[in-house]
Amino acid sequence: MTTQTLEPDVLIFGGGVAGLWLINQLQNQGYQCLLLETGALGGAQTLASQGIIHGGLKYALGGALSNESEAIAGMPERWRAAMAGQGPVPLNGLDVLSDTQHLWSAGSVASRMTTFFASKMLRGRIERLRRGDYPSALANARFKGQVYRLDDLVVDTESLLDVLTAPVRTRLLQAPDLNGRLTWDERGLREVRLDGAVIRPKVSVLAAGEGNAALLDGAHARHLFTQEESQSRPLKMVLVRHRLGHSLYAHCAGASSKPRLTVTTHPLPDGSLVWYLGGDLAERGVERNDAEQIAAARTELDQLFPWLDFSGADWATLDVSRAEPRQNSLAKPDNAYARRDGDLILTWPTKLTLAPDLGDRVEALIREHGPQPGPAMAPPRNLPLAPLGQPYWHHCFARENH
Incomplete structure (x- = not known):
């Protein structure tokens, strides 16, 4: 298999509402983006939320x-x-x-x-x-x-998932195991090696909810976001x-x-x-x-x-x-969270309703510090796409009743 090299403006980790909102907003502003999801799209917090705005x-x-x-x-x-x-x-x-x-x-x-x-x-x-x-x-x-x-x-969170994935479906990639596939330097994430592709982003965005904790370990090793930790409520x-x-x-x-x-x-x-x-x-x-x-x-x-x-x-x-940024006494954050260190942006929407606020904050960080939108990038070839998740209530009762 030929290994393709992909150089997006922005690489987003996490296919919940945060990552999906961000890839739509940034693509619509001319940035060339890819998204990596280790499980199912929407499968952790987003489809488990009550959909309350x-x-x-x-x-x-x-x-x-x-x-x-x-x-x-x-x-x-x-x-x-x-x-x-x-x-x-x-x-x-x-x-x-x-x-x-x-x-x-x-x-x-x-x-x-x-x-x-x-x-x-x-x-x-x-x-x-x-x-x-x-x-x-x-x-x-x-x-x-x-x-x-x-x-x-x-x-309806299932409908929300459909609406957010449809415009960017070919850019939502499955990456079930990132262990040993990430290369970091003092500016951020330099390279991700997948089976069949090498991704070299200009900026990376951590929007993986609970998955941010493991990604932060790699950032901390390079002295990035040294004061930031995640918390789970x-x-x-x-x-x-x-x-x-x-x-x-x-x-x-x-x-x-x-x-x-x-x-x-x-x-x-x-x-x-x-x-x-x-x-x-x-x-x-x-x-x-x-x-x-x-x-x-x-x-x-x-x-x-x-x-x-x-x-x-x-x-x-x-x-x-x-999943949220760590607060004193595990208090709930007041609004969406987005911080930048080098070429790495760390995010949490903290709750579904704040996804538009998160999008504005991340776009502002990229516009202020770069990069500028690059030339159009064709979607990846022959790489597995992340599957769509399904709300728990579609299958939990059937399993309990058998």
Whole structure:
């Protein structure tokens, strides 16, 4: 086999939403890019996310908008513009599961929220609903709380993967084993040797989520990004397959500043629905085994939806690790992260909704420090393309039921 030499302007590691957003944005700006993925495209954090494109309001439950919520306040508008074909990464054809999200509460929490959400700070971004406008899962006479509509949306992550991969499909390469294939120098990554190709990028971008940790080891050995480390914040999500007919995209406000429970709904081809459960349930669930977490989820749904019968539902769990730059006390970063050292750029979007922010930050680093867009580069020849991942709910129940 003849070894081909490829010299892209930018080489991106990682085929989740971060890497896929970046390759689309940079290609659209004239940069010649390639992307390497060791597993399946979207297969780690992206397809395991709930698809929530939020503007930070769920972080405002403590009584004031935080730095984090201010940083992402404009993200729903950015995504909606992209779906209308505007901006650096058009998302025409992206399937939206819900144009809005809801927030519901009861008791003393409801009283506190009423005062807070009436403030000028949030006016126009959130709306208290009349009972006739409640989502069907909460439209029961036994529900005594309050429901608010948020200016957020929920996208189908499988559709997002399709939309982001289609324009750049021939540039998304499979690289299942990078051990011993990377050559570093004091400026960054000089060369990647694949079976059938040698890649010599002008700039490399680490956008591999949890995979950034191993890549950083190579950078550290060359005294690059010596102060940067990665961190992982685990979740134990719960999936509930049912035929109750209620689609819900909502956060339940609890006693703390975090949502007690976050629910998104994902339809399956057989007509059933999957409620995908996150929030405080998923954060506390890392201390439980699978059976204990499912028991906790059953109890939570029985308490919050006593009028719904989940006795015939199927249950599964999914362990998810959210990869981020290390922060003091494992705190959540306030916005997308992009730093440059030599010819190496280190990135984390930190959450799905911040992908446009990450794209802007990385493009700015490249425009400021180079390289300039190079001549058009033909897609690689005869190299395996990275496969598309699939959401966990398409196969987890079948495996458990056999």
